[in-house]
Amino acid sequence: MKKAPGTLIFEYFNITPQKKFVPTHKMLKSILLLTAATLVTSQGQFQPSPGYFPVTGDDTIAGGIFCIPANDVSKYTAGTPAAAGGTGSESPTGTGPVTSGSGPYPAAMGTDPGLPNHTIYAPKTPPAGNLSMPFISWGNGACQTDGSQYRNLLTEIASHGYVVAADGLPTGSTGGQSKVQDSRDSINWAMKGGAKKYGNIDTSKIASAGHSCGGLEAMSVGYHDARVKLMILFNIAIFMDEKRYLLQELKVPVAWLVGGEKDMGFITSQKDYKLLPAGLPAYWASLDTGHGGTFSATNGGKQGKAAVAYLQWQFRGNATAKATCLDAKSKGSLVSDKWNVTYKNW
Numbered sequence: 001m002k003k004a005p006g007t008l009i010f011e012y013f014n015i016t017p018q019k020k021f022v023p024t025h026k027m028l029k030s031i032l033l034l035t036a037a038t039l040v041t042s043q044g045q046f047q048p049s050p051g052y053f054p055v056t057g058d059d060t061i062a063g064g065i066f067c068i069p070a071n072d073v074s075k076y077t078a079g080t081p082a083a084a085g086g087t088g089s090e091s092p093t094g095t096g097p098v099t100s101g102s103g104p105y106p107a108a109m110g111t112d113p114g115l116p117n118h119t120i121y122a123p124k125t126p127p128a129g130n131l132s133m134p135f136i137s138w139g140n141g142a143c144q145t146d147g148s149q150y151r152n153l154l155t156e157i158a159s160h161g162y163v164v165a166a167d168g169l170p171t172g173s174t175g176g177q178s179k180v181q182d183s184r185d186s187i188n189w190a191m192k193g194g195a196k197k198y199g200n201i202d203t204s205k206i207a208s209a210g211h212s213c214g215g216l217e218a219m220s221v222g223y224h225d226a227r228v229k230l231m232i233l234f235n236i237a238i239f240m241d242e243k244r245y246l247l248q249e250l251k252v253p254v255a256w257l258v259g260g261e262k263d264m265g266f267i268t269s270q271k272d273y274k275l276l277p278a279g280l281p282a283y284w285a286s287l288d289t290g291h292g293g294t295f296s297a298t299n300g301g302k303q304g305k306a307a308v309a310y311l312q313w314q315f316r317g318n319a320t321a322k323a324t325c326l327d328a329k330s331k332g333s334l335v336s337d338k339w340n341v342t343y344k345n346w
């Protein structure tokens with residue numbers, strides 16, 4: 001393939017086509033449950049204890065201090081609508097084709113030798129240097145180590161002038177689960193200039209985000225880490241009431257994009273939203289997708305649109321994007337897309 005000078009050569013990277021992923025209820029229920037067996041511990045497990053704030057968000061379990069052991073998930077969802085399954089009226093019916101995203105900077109998936117065991121999403125051609133580009137560290141559902149799992153969503157975000165590093169290579173899960181350190185490795189890499197070949201990275205604009213277990217990893221990596229300026233949790237929130245006191249330590253805006261009452265993050269995210277420190281801005285939106293979201297749809301579907309709008313508002317001060325998120329009456333608002341929206345301190 002002929003390339004423009006300076007074009008990032010994603011074709012040379014080790015890329016596998018996105019697997020056909022048509023989620024079934026069973027798969028979605030097991031998203032957090034998978035591969036718990038291989039947890040390797042090298043430090044004491046965090047024990048909930050109000051008044052005790054660990055120095056970092058690490059823990060022996062995947063997802064970090066805000067998470068629970070994978071084996072315990074069914075205990076927390078038993079007897080709730082979340083136990084019934086992971087889909088809703090807004091769930092995609094299949095996997096949408098991979099595109100370069102809908103944004104002004106056609107993007108692709110690749111790998112980077114400077115950040116082993118991760119997958120990079122970035123514009124194919126570095127945007128002009130006057131576009132400052134935020135950086136996002138991404139954790140996958142079940143904290144799986146397959147960096148291609150959210151390809152449609154993450155390519156869409158990248159096409160709006162972002163660089164995203166997802167945990168795991170794009171070649172499929174290696175069986176283990178990612179840890180907080182994997183997310184931190186991505187942020188360390190970006191801070192040290194590792195991503196500068198993709199464009200003019202603004203290291204004052206770093207977000208952590210993820211789905212399910214990966215969302216809790218995103219909250220855990222941002223805990224006590226002033227480099228992280230935004231947290232976005234997809235379809236998840238803290239499971240254990242005894243861990244919610246940790247929210248007192250958050251200092252940056254939190255957004256939850258959840259999937260209605262069949263989502264294991266639906267009730268819990270509403271609890272967390274209420275328990276944030278006074279004055280901290282927060283955004284909460286819910287669409288009837290169950291736990292599985294709309295990730296597999298082309299460009300990440302309605303979650304892709306919501307995530308881009310939130311990021312463009314937060315990191316680029318885009319007033320149209322802000323209205324999409326906050327103003328139900330604005331054209332193309334998330335409310336008009338059937339999201340229930342709540343926010344505070346904005």
Ligand SMILES: *[C@@H]1O[C@H](CO)[C@@H](O)[C@H](O)[C@H]1NC(C)=O
Nearest residue numbers: 115116117118145174175176
């Ligand atoms: C990458 O992952 C493989 C398989 O999980 C592991 O053996 C290797 O040590 C990892 N490399 C780095 C640099 O983390």
Ligand SMILES: *[C@@H]1O[C@H](CO)[C@@H](O)[C@H](O)[C@H]1NC(C)=O
Nearest residue numbers: 127128129130131132161316
């Ligand atoms: C960057 O500069 C070009 C050329 O002057 C201009 O067209 C473009 O709008 C600028 N972009 C930003 C993000 O400022």
Ligand SMILES: *[C@@H]1O[C@H](CO)[C@@H](O)[C@H](O)[C@H]1NC(C)=O
Nearest residue numbers: 259260261286287288289340
């Ligand atoms: C939206 O809010 C309505 C009214 O509270 C509720 O019945 C519905 O389940 C909510 N839908 C989602 C997807 O959260």
Ligand SMILES: *[C@@H]1O[C@H](CO)[C@@H](O)[C@H](O)[C@H]1NC(C)=O
Nearest residue numbers: 308309312316318319320321
């Ligand atoms: C703001 O966002 C809208 C919609 O996402 C987009 O069309 C527009 O170009 C953006 N404006 C700027 C100044 O980036």
